[in-house]
Structure formats: structure tokens, C-alpha cells
Amino acid sequence: MRILAIDTALGLCSAGVMDSATDIFIASESLQMDRGHAEALMPLVERVISKVEGGFGSIDKIAVSVGPGSFTGLRVGLSAARGIALGLEVPAVGITTLTAFTVPLIDGDERSLIVSAIDARHGHMYAQIVSGAGQVFRPPQIYSIEALIAAVKSRSVRVVGSGAAMLARALQMEGIHPEAVDQLDGPDLGWIARLGVSANPEFAPPTPVYLKAPDAHPQTNGRVSHV
Numbered sequence: 001m002r003i004l005a006i007d008t009a010l011g012l013c014s015a016g017v018m019d020s021a022t023d024i025f026i027a028s029e030s031l032q033m034d035r036g037h038a039e040a041l042m043p044l045v046e047r048v049i050s051k052v053e054g055g056f057g058s059i060d061k062i063a064v065s066v067g068p069g070s071f072t073g074l075r076v077g078l079s080a081a082r083g084i085a086l087g088l089e090v091p092a093v094g095i096t097t098l099t100a101f102t103v104p105l106i107d108g109d110e111r112s113l114i115v116s117a118i119d120a121r122h123g124h125m126y127a128q129i130v131s132g133a134g135q136v137f138r139p140p141q142i143y144s145i146e147a148l149i150a151a152v153k154s155r156s157v158r159v160v161g162s163g164a165a166m167l168a169r170a171l172q173m174e175g176i177h178p179e180a181v182d183q184l185d186g187p188d189l190g191w192i193a194r195l196g197v198s199a200n201p202e203f204a205p206p207t208p209v210y211l212k213a214p215d216a217h218p219q220t221n222g223r224v225s226h227v
Helices: 037-050 071-088 097-105 145-152 164-173 189-198
Strands: 002-007 012-019 024-032 061-065 092-095 109-121 124-132 136-144 157-161 180-183
Touching (some): 002 037, 012 037, 092 189, 097 157, 097 189, 109 145, 109 164
Parallel strands (some): 002 061, 157 180
Antiparallel strands (some): 002 012, 012 024, 109 124
16 A cells, blocks of 8 residues: 655644555655645645656555644645545545654553643643553643643653653653653654554544644624624
């Protein structure tokens, strides 16, 4: 299977085509950026596809990061993934950023905890906590930093994600010293592709995972009445 993986959820704009038989990218490209995904993504995808024999016609499936992350970035990636899948008549699946952050660290150690974290601002984080064996300890949702600290006390812990350094500093101030701190601008595109290979579109649709309402709301005061 050839799978096109796309990620625009956080600080990267990435795309790549992986051959699941070899577990190797045929072609991939990643740009570091906090803004500008809308302008960068499709030219990036076209550059990647130009290096793949058979082009778009050789793609069997699309995998895209679905959040949590940037509202604008997510919409860009999801729109592209859906559009390409529709045009090629192939399935598209969504992979959460927190899962893509977590999976590479799972090593079978049931005693340790893995916290994947994304800064949600105002003293909160999008996060999930799993054991080293992959068992869910705290589900994906928005947590206060204090709640995350309380959840991992007295356990060995590793932190990963775009909020890893911030969370690690908060843990250290409470005397908790993570065994590993993996500060990343975005999830590993390879894991989005690998998880996408086995993901079922029925249970992993390409729809956004926000975990909280947007900060901006439609204006209601002073709205002009429709005639």
C-alpha cells in the first residue's frame, strides 16, 4: 500500500508517501512554520508526488493529522486530504496528534507513564497519559498543568510533544524529574503514515479533534438586523 501522509496540525507543514511494504518513505518534505500552511501545503504535496512513480494515481490511502492543534492549520490539512481522497476515490483517515506523539515511546513498561502534551495556553494543555505498555491512564482532553502534575506524581514519566519542555519545567518545579523530554514541533510523519495504514475510516474519520471551543466567537452586540 502507498499512503500519502499529511500534517499541518502544529508547527510543521509536512507530506510524504510511504510504501507500507517497506515502511520507508518514497518521498517526503517538511517545513517548519507556525503560519502559512494554506499557501505552502499544496505546492509541497505536488513536489512530493512529482518524485513518486505513478504520481497521484499510485496512492491507495490518505492519512492526515486531525488535532488537537491549530484551528487554521487543521482545516488546511483536512481540506487537502479530503479533496485528494475524493478526487482519487481512495479512503482517508484521521490520526490524532497526541497518539502520533505517544506511539514511538511505547516500550512495554507498565510502570512508567508517557504524557503527550500540546500548549493550550492560559495554564492548560491538550494532553493524554498512557502507560509505557500503551494502556490509557488519562484520556485525551484539556487539562490544567496542575492536574497533569498531580496525575503523574510518584511515577516515572516521559513527556513528549510541542508542550513537552513547558510541562517538564512545571514538573521539575514540583520535584518531578522526567526521564525524557522530547520537545517536537509536530508529530513524526512516519507514525501518521504507519497508523494510517491500519486505521479504519469508519472509526478514524478525517474530522478535526479540537478538545475545546475556539477562542474567537461571532460578534452579537451591535449586529445589523436582516430585513
